[in-house]
Amino acid sequence: MNKEIFLRMSSWSQLFFLCLFSFGGLIIASILTLAIGAGMNSLQSLDFMKAMQVVQVIFIFLIPALLCAHLFHKSAPRFLKINKPIDVKFLLLSILLIFAIQPLIAFTGYYNGLMTLPESLAGLERIMKMMEEQTQELVERMLTTNSIIILLINLFVIAITAGVTEEFFFRGSMQQTIKKICKNRHVAVWITAFIFSFIHFQFYGFVPRLLLGALLGYIFLWSGNLWIPVIVHAINNTIGVLTFHFFHNTPIYEKLETFGVGNTLWATVVSVVLSGTILAILSREYQKNNPQDFTI
DSSP: OOHHHHHTSOHHHHHHHHHHHHHHHHHHHHHHHHHHHHHHTOTTOHHHHHHHHHHHHIIIIIHHHHHHHHHHSSOHHHHHTOSSOOOHHHHHHHHHHHHHTHHHHHHHHHHHHTOOOOGGGHHHHHHHHHHHHHHHHHHHHHHOOSOHHHHHHHIIIIIIIHHHHHIIIIIIIIIHHHHHHHSOHHHHHHHHHHHHHHTTTOGGGHHHHHHHHHHHHHHHHHHOOTHHHHHHHHHHHHHHHHHHHHHTTSHHHHHHHTTTSGGGHHHHHHHHHHHHHHHHHHHHHHHHHOTTTOOO
16 A cells, blocks of 8 residues: 555544554454463463453554554654654653652542542442452452562563553654644643543543653653653553562551652652652753744
8 A cells, every 4th residue: 555645644534543553453452362361261360461461552552653653654763753862861850750759649649549429420430449449459460479570570561561552652653643633732742641541441540640641741742752751651660560569468558559648748749849840850951952842
């Protein structure tokens, strides 16, 4: 098929095909999971589920992002912004930012978890809670281990794989396509962050994941390099995996989960100030390097 046909398509068409390819990837991954799992009688095996999770995110996120970048742009690496060397200063500040923002994430997560819906939506609330409990149970089953080898596998599946595939899809492809449609980079960041959070179907963690998505969106926007949000995303997930591994079922774990709430509210205040300062520095770096694009 002539690539020129795709190159002439509108941004709306590109977004449509990105979603279409992702849906197609979901179908293919689901068929593979059922076929292989049924053949091996291993649908409930944790090792099988982890392997299939890698397959799923590759088909649902990575392949559609790469395919759209190839079809709709003359240079896929240039569009995805993976062809430039990493700015070490920007990377270190971004890594510091993901650590600094953790209390704020915990704060928003705590109060998001207390969300209640009106009585008229009680049925929906029960479904949401059931989904949340099932997801939490599955995550705990996957992460609970005394083996260093399994811990490393968990880090690969949850931190590295998710960091790469989700950032290629959401920031590298979707955010840039939405930006071309709405002509506003801030709107593109937040719309993409909303979709990023919604697609996880964990509604009692929606707000902190929305903030994380926006944070990654701005890091990508201001750095102009997809590898930086990939690394930051992987580090954020690594923090979660290691925290669970070393402190789950201990009093420390609960304190870490609510660090920034109640008696430790001061940590959230510090987090906001420190994170805001780092974001301001990153924004100034972007302004300095792209004065023609910067608007308040």
